Amino acid sequence: ALHYAARRFFQPVSVCAIPSEDGKSVRFSMVNDTPDDVEIDMNIFALALDGVRIPLKSASGTCGPDAAALLTEIDLHQLPAGALLSWNFIASNGMMGEGHHVRETYKALDLRPSVLTHQVSTLDNGDVEVEIVAEGLALFVMLEADVAGRYSDNLFDLAAGERRRIVFSPIDKAQTGKPAFKVFDLYTSQSQA
The missing domain is CATH 2.60.40.10 (Immunoglobulins)
Incomplete structure (x- = not known):
């Protein structure tokens, strides 16, 4: 499992979620380890425990070569109770990714059978x-x-x-x-x- 996770977090172009210290918001940082500018288009969702995605926000930005920059921020109060924060992105060079953020712990989630x-x-x-x-x-x-x-x-x-x-x-x-x-x-x- 770690091999596949590491491949994602070491990908040359990515979007990282950075929770605020007070736990009330999450900033999304674009990371570009390539020698060229990349444009990143991102979609952010509330992901309910029944698996339904609810669109919250879209964002776009350009990240310079070998740099990191703030793409957007979201207030976690926008999430329905029990929902996770989920996102996906695609970069102009074809790289893409996805992720999720849990406000508390995975153990506290009232997960249902995924079938x-x-x-x-x-x-x-x-x-x-x-x-x-x-x-x-x-x-x-x-x-x-x-x-x-x-x-x-x-x-x-x-x-x-x-x-x-x-x-x-x-x-x-x-x-x-x-x-x-x-x-x-x-x-x-x-x-x-």
Whole structure:
């Protein structure tokens, strides 16, 4: 999991959430570690515990090379009770990202079952595509295969109705049959089976 999280937070262009000391607001800082200016378009949402995204604010800005700059700020009083702050962004160089901020602790969230389902299909090159769908809020979704290999992505969030396609590259592509996958999220990791 840390590998996928580190890939995101070390990405050359990103947006970082910085909570105020009093916990009443969050500033969003653009970070650009490339040698060129980048324009960043960002959307901020309230993410309810049932997985519904409620648009709060959009922001755009330009960040110079090898720099960081304030993009926008949001007052956390705008969030409905129990909701998380969620965002996504895309930069002019094609880099994109997403994140969320929890006001208190994950343990204090009254999470509901996310009802994650997945379908698996084999690609012509021997890789496997896994499509994951969430009926509710799914935080820190993670796939696990019964064979060794590499994922195009892992450890991500899904809102209600969202889907994500992940490509899994088995180390041994000569192996016959599809790998079996398990899909976890924060709710299933905290629940007793």
